[in-house]
Amino acid sequence: MIDGDHLNFNVLERFLQRPEPFASGEKLFWNDPHISKGMLAAHLNPAIDAASRRPETIEKTVNHMIRSMNLKAGDKILDLGCGPGLYCKHFAQQGFSVTGVDYSQRSIEYAEQAATDHSLDIEYKYMDYLDMNYCDTFDAVLLIYGDFCVISDKKRDLLLRKIHKALKPDGYFALDVSTKIHRKKNGLKNRWYAAENGFWKPEPHLVLENGFDYPEENLYLDQYLVIEKCGKISVYRNWFHDYSLGEIREVLEAGSFSVQSAWSDLTGKPYKENSEWIGIVAKKESLI
Numbered sequence: 178m179i180d181g182d183h184l185n186f187n188v189l190e191r192f193l194q195r196p197e198p199f200a201s202g203e204k205l206f207w208n209d210p211h212i213s214k215g216m217l218a219a220h221l222n223p224a225i226d227a228a229s230r231r232p233e234t235i236e237k238t239v240n241h242m243i244r245s246m247n248l249k250a251g252d253k254i255l256d257l258g259c260g261p262g263l264y265c266k267h268f269a270q271q272g273f274s275v276t277g278v279d280y281s282q283r284s285i286e287y288a289e290q291a292a293t294d295h296s297l298d299i300e301y302k303y304m305d306y307l308d309m310n311y312c313d314t315f316d317a318v319l320l321i322y323g324d325f326c327v328i329s330d331k332k333r334d335l336l337l338r339k340i341h342k343a344l345k346p347d348g349y350f351a352l353d354v355s356t357k358i359h360r361k362k363n364g365l366k367n368r369w370y371a372a373e374n375g376f377w378k379p380e381p382h383l384v385l386e387n388g389f390d391y392p393e394e395n396l397y398l399d400q401y402l403v404i405e406k407c408g409k410i411s412v413y414r415n416w417f418h419d420y421s422l423g424e425i426r427e428v429l430e431a432g433s434f435s436v437q438s439a440w441s442d443l444t445g446k447p448y449k450e451n452s453e454w455i456g457i458v459a460k461k462e463s464l465i
């Protein structure tokens with residue numbers, strides 16, 4: 178991209194236009210050998226709500242989920258996008274039969290080691306949950322920390338069909354989605370910075386961050402252009418589809434789920450119009 182003293186602006190400009198909704202960035206993100214190191218550290222940092230929420234929130238969430246879904250020891254739970262297994266561990270300690278699925282190899286290896294260290298019998302699978310094929314197996318399926326928001330409507334509906342199939346009759350699906358209040362509060366400021374080594378790359382690089390808004394679709398993109406010393410450009414994209422309670426209810430009902438309860442989060446804080454998140458428990462109904 179650098180030609181003598183000249184920057185090839187045409188190359189850069191391509192990435193500065195608002196892309197099509199859900200246009201993909203680099204394939205490797207969660208499973209990138211370097212990025213996944215920083216990501217695991219973020220999951221495990223008890224002081225921040227980064228890749229996972231703080232330990233006290235996780236514990237409260239697990240207890241609230243058990244109560245609100247009427248779960249009993251021995252019930253089978255599937256945690257989709259389980260990361261390093263922070264929720265799985267708590268459920269297993271309370272006597273549940275737990276399966277965790279994630280496509281970060283590093284997180285799954287950490288989770289397996291933690292289960293061994295605590296003598297917990299948890300099944301972990303390194304897999305894309307869009308490829309899962311369970312049938313009538315689980316009493317509850319969890320999808321925690323906004324994963325429903327980051328995929329296109331087409332993939333979201335596919336995932337919903339797979340979750341419906343994976344659940345036993347009358348099984349429960351618990352998830353949380355962000356609202357536009359969250360976006361308003363946390364919207365990305367456009368900025369750039371240079372780093373010797375950092376979250377995105379182990380070598381010197383430049384990061385151009387920009388946010389794109391798609392208000393007509395309740396959609397937002399956080400984009401990170403990472404330029405290495407050799408001129409290589411990588412683009413990382415985090416898409417967020419924010420929901421209102423009405424919209425998420427409609428999507429779940431179209432997928433043959435009925436919303437049983439909705440809160441401001443999955444710890445059970447009462448739902449308010451200005452909630453940043455919506456925590457939901459939905460029940461599997463017969464296919465429409």
Ligand SMILES: C[S@@+](CC[C@H](N)C(=O)[O-])C[C@H]1O[C@@H](n2cnc3c(N)ncnc32)[C@H](O)[C@@H]1O
Nearest residue numbers: 207229258259260279280281304305306321322
């Ligand atoms: C925001 S983190 C949340 C992790 C965990 N649910 C928690 O709250 O601690 C999202 C997780 O989902 C995983 N993930 C994202 N898309 C996935 C997919 N299609 N299949 C499997 N795992 C996925 C990522 O690797 C990451 O561990």
